């Protein structure tokens with residue numbers, strides 16, 4: 005039985021918080037699909053409802069008026085209260101809901117953050133939210149019941165709908181708001197009687213009725229409302245683009261930063277004889293893609309032709325919505341830092357074996373050497389087999405397929421040349437190797453790999469992960485060696501070309517490795533303060549994946565520009581890495597940006613791992629592996645850049661890497677390597 009005090013404790017949640025909890029859909033890690041404007045109206049309605057329950061405002065049939073302007077101390081409520089207090093004319097609720105709806109997105113953000121802070125929700129990388137596992141009722145309501153807080157809110161509301169109980173005004177308001185979002189049909193099987201009951205409850209809440217009216221009016225004319233507001237997307241002059249000072253060095257993010265400065269956050273580039281390409285660039289559009297993109301943008305379309313090359317359909321990067329969330333959750337452990345941390349001995353062994361072959365005076369071509377060094381470690385860890393003899397062919401095939409089907413800068417026949425046909429067959433060689441060693445007897449006692457996880461997902465749900473997707477999923481695992489390898493080339497370049505930092509990284513490396521091999525937890529922020537900030541800065545200055553591609557599935561307005569349904573957008577998420585507003589003196593390599601209080605990487609301008617639901621799943625794995633590799637090279641060797649007058653240039657397609665001319669000269673071996 006719930007006591008009055010316990011009810012009061014529960015009501016420490018505000019109406020916007022309860023509404024968000026009611027709308028949460030654990031299957032896709034976000035909300036039940038609510039058409040955008042309805043959600044905005046309902047959220048603002050929840051704020052107005054809360055203000056009226058706190059006796060700050062009141063409503064009658066003609067108007068919504070101020071009762072008490074005293075601040076509530078709640079950042080989701082006070083800006084709205086202030087705006088109402090400052091309005092000289094009398095206005096009705098409908099007017100206020102429409103006027104305040106643009107605040108809804110920041111109210112949702114704040115409310116989600118607060119629910120995470122209260123440990124009611126858990127936030128996952130990729131902007132997914134689920135109920136926190138420990139958000140049990142007891143914690144919030146004196147331990148009187150099993151079940152989650154959300155279950156409690158939902159049960160309370162269900163009882164009021166089905167049991168003829170008279171809801172209190174707060175719950176009547178909540179029911180009206182959920183109904184305005186048209187979400188009850190996802191929760192219950194509605195019949196006429198329930199619908200009548202919901203309508204009856206709505207009638208008892210005056211505010212709820214007005215919200216419903218605002219929503220209904222909007223549904224009648226959504227297109228008119230949108231186009232009346234929007235600005236024309238500016239076209240970039242091709243001359244300006246070609247003569248940009250960063251074109252010669254191939255610094256793509258810096259080019260887009262310049263374009264964003266000149267043309268604003270949304271601009272179009274029209275290549276000759278092709279459709280205009282729409283770009284988003286800057287911290288504001290990054291924030292929008294990260295938080296709102298899922299409602300409007302889809303990954304499936306741009307990836308379809310590419311995955312088809314491997315016979316696949318619906319692999320992780322190309323899924324959207326609930327299926328995507330489910331697959332990400334199923335694979336999260338395989339890409340986690342914890343998985344790598346438990347196998348560091350293998351990594352140390354592999355790194356030592358690789359480095360033991362280096363001789364003083366030798367030169368190594370940067371990207372080739374780095375990709376191979378990383379792949380020697382990643383391939384056994386991810387797929388349980390060695391692939392050093394075929395990785396070059398696998399990568400060449402994948403890069404060609406990317407240029408043909410994603411970047412669309414090469415014609416289709418370029419993927420059918422004799423050498424490409426030969427390489428396509430090597431994907432099958434890899435698959436046979438993996439299958440040969442993945443029998444239960446051979447895997448017994450071995451730590452789980454990504455291949456184990458993928459094969460067992462396929463075995464348990466062959467519809468969800470069909471055999472036809474394994475060719476892509478298993479071979480693409482090695483593509484992480486390319487990204488990580490190229491990030492490693494940049495990191496080595498940055499370290500070797502800045503002797504002061506090289507020395508500090510060596511000090512951290514020696515402190516860690518002189519005492520014997522460190523464990524995963526030894527790589528903590530105290531032990532690797534410089535190395536950690538150094539790597540954050542490397543990924544800012546030298547991001548490997550400078551932009552992402554999506555298709556607009558619902559017409560939307562971004563920073564005042566309308567993106568019609570079907571538009572292909574290029575999200576230049578790393579343009580902001582070179583914008584003063586996000587990173588002062590952006591061309592200066594400065595690891596102090598990431599110290600308190602500057603923390604420049606905490607803003608939406610820092611996006612080396614992408615944005616939103618597809619944010620890199622391996623970022624924490626890659627952070628640890630990159631750290632280990634950099635520290636071990638620093639521990640054993642003094643390298644030099646070769647040629648000594650080398651000036652960094654980028655080879656930007658299909659992803660960013662240093663130009664081929666960059667070599668590392670083995671200048672000195674600092675200690676013996678015991679393999």
Ligand code: HEM
Pocket residue numbers: 320321322332339484485487488491547548549552553612613614615617618619620621622623625626
């Ligand atoms: C410096 C190295 C890396 C960078 C810069 C990077 C960057 C990215 C970016 C920008 C995306 C999003 C692409 C998009 O939105 O279309 C992504 C996705 C992904 N990355 Fe990484 N990545 C790196 C290394 C890795 C590594 C080492 C792994 C594996 C351990 C990995 C696993 C993944 C996965 C599985 C996805 C797909 C996530 C999804 O679609 O939900 N990445 N990465």
